[in-house]
Amino acid sequence: MRFVIDDPTDPRLDDIRDLKHADKSGEGFVFGEGPLCVERLLASRFPVRCIIGFEAKLDTFLANHDVGDIPVYQVTRQTLGEVTGFDMHRGLVAAADRAEAWTVDEVLEGARTLAIMEGVGDHENIGSLFRNAAGMDVDGILLGSGAADPLYRRSVRVSMGHVLRLPWARFDGGFTTWQRGLEKLREQGFRLVSLTPHPDAVHIADALEGADKVALLVGAEGPGLTEHAMRATDVRARIPMAEGTDSLNVATSAAIAFYERQRSHRFREVDTA
Amino acid sequence: MRFVIDDPTDPRLDDIRDLKHADKSGEGFVFGEGPLCVERLLASRFPVRCIIGFEAKLDTFLANHDVGDIPVYQVTRQTLGEVTGFDMHRGLVAAADRAEAWTVDEVLEGARTLAIMEGVGDHENIGSLFRNAAGMDVDGILLGSGAADPLYRRSVRVSMGHVLRLPWARFDGGFTTWQRGLEKLREQGFRLVSLTPHPDAVHIADALEGADKVALLVGAEGPGLTEHAMRATDVRARIPMAEGTDSLNVATSAAIAFYERQRSHRFREVDTA
Structure with missing residues (x-):
């Protein structure tokens, strides 16, 4: 499911909020940035929570990857910048929960x-x-x-x-x-x-x-x-x-x-x- | 010659002024940061203009290196930070002129x-x-x-x-x-x-x-x-x-x-x- 989000305060974007300052990977999340890392995150043992990106980046990525029922949030570069706290020029990021590590x-x-x-x-x-x-x-x-x-x-x-x-x-x-x-x-x-x-x-x-x-x-x-x-x-x-x-x-x-x-x-x- | 400089506007510190934003190596300078790079700069073909550092860093460095008549400017961490625009924690930097490159x-x-x-x-x-x-x-x-x-x-x-x-x-x-x-x-x-x-x-x-x-x-x-x-x-x-x-x-x-x-x-x- 793909949703367009214009409001930077939308709680669906909380996973990546203030990403610049709070490395949320310490809070149990794992992030993939850019198409290659998002692809590898999807193929990994870490359950992906959401995929967030610019319209064009999402179009390209979703045309080549089946993301099942993972929610997809489409945002503008400005919105993404306001949420994460920096200009995320790659325009594509996914957040996942940490699964149990390998033994x-x-x-x-x-x-x-x-x-x-x-x-x-x-x-x-x-x-x-x-x-x-x-x-x-x-x-x-x-x-x-x-x-x-x-x-x-x-x-x-x-x-x-x-x-x-x-x-x-x-x-x-x-x-x-x-x-x-x-x-x-x-x-x-x-x-x-x-x-x-x-x-x-x-x-x-x-x-x-x-x-x-x-x-x-x-x-x-x-x-x-x-x-x-x-x-x-x-x-x-x-x-x-x-x-x-x-x-x-x-x-x-x-x-x-x-x-x-x-x-x-x-x-x-x-x-x- | 070693001089203590307290005033961040002192023109003797101009070589490293606003170093964070203006990469002055584009202006014909070469910089060595930290003892190892300052040592290598001194041994290089690039004529060193000055050495700038914290008191303790200079004490250690000068005890082990003969810097001839190159001017040495002793500054505090705060002064160095104000001049360069960032917290230069290594506390030792040298500026040199670009010599002719190797052929x-x-x-x-x-x-x-x-x-x-x-x-x-x-x-x-x-x-x-x-x-x-x-x-x-x-x-x-x-x-x-x-x-x-x-x-x-x-x-x-x-x-x-x-x-x-x-x-x-x-x-x-x-x-x-x-x-x-x-x-x-x-x-x-x-x-x-x-x-x-x-x-x-x-x-x-x-x-x-x-x-x-x-x-x-x-x-x-x-x-x-x-x-x-x-x-x-x-x-x-x-x-x-x-x-x-x-x-x-x-x-x-x-x-x-x-x-x-x-x-x-x-x-x-x-x-x-």
């Missing part, structure tokens, strides 16, 4: 490549990391303590919506402690690889070689992984850096490690073909 | 690995690309038409100051046309490699294998390289992407290609050792 067991199910974030607190880095993981066949992501919320609005956007489709779960709390969690992964056959810029670490290509299952640990930009976490892993791996340069951004480092992982598969398959 | 010949001098940006217009992507290039032993960067200004304030910051030290030049205009420029690189022994997500392209590892000198072309996020540019190169290379995913961010793709380039060196050296 750790669901994330592990059939997985051969995992990424584990120890303390990545930056929403943009989390989003980028999901985008890179999805792009390079990582099967799931586990979040340790200190990792920020992947469903934060900015993370969803930067991830290109992949936080809505790539299975992920919190790795502490409900499941077990961090260290016991890693032990469980090892029992399931995962090689645990810490990513660190430390020059004594082994080259990432050597660290990944021949592994059937890999769990790659990354830490926050700046401090990196804690010594505590690295001790619990099988190998410390580095991406060689040019002299006089710093480490790479955490999502970029992870992307390179994911690439190397995918590459080792490819060449193994070629070799045995 | 194309300077960039090519001794280079074995180059990156060429065709139309990367986003300042954050440019900055990230420089950071990644510097971190993985790329020797220089050439900018085609449409590439944004690497000395823009945001680009400097995101690059971690590497736009101030990694040689780069505009590849069109003064030098020669784009296509003739590529031809000149080829004559100098560079293998010209286009980076594209197109599935018909060859794996980046195959595209780089055995090359002595490589020039890697990347295009803007979204459209990517133009067909025109790709036709002028020797090989089209791709980073394999998982099904149902989009291409990676341009700086991330480039980072992976730089890594693969560095990797092929390493393993060649190991093989021949």
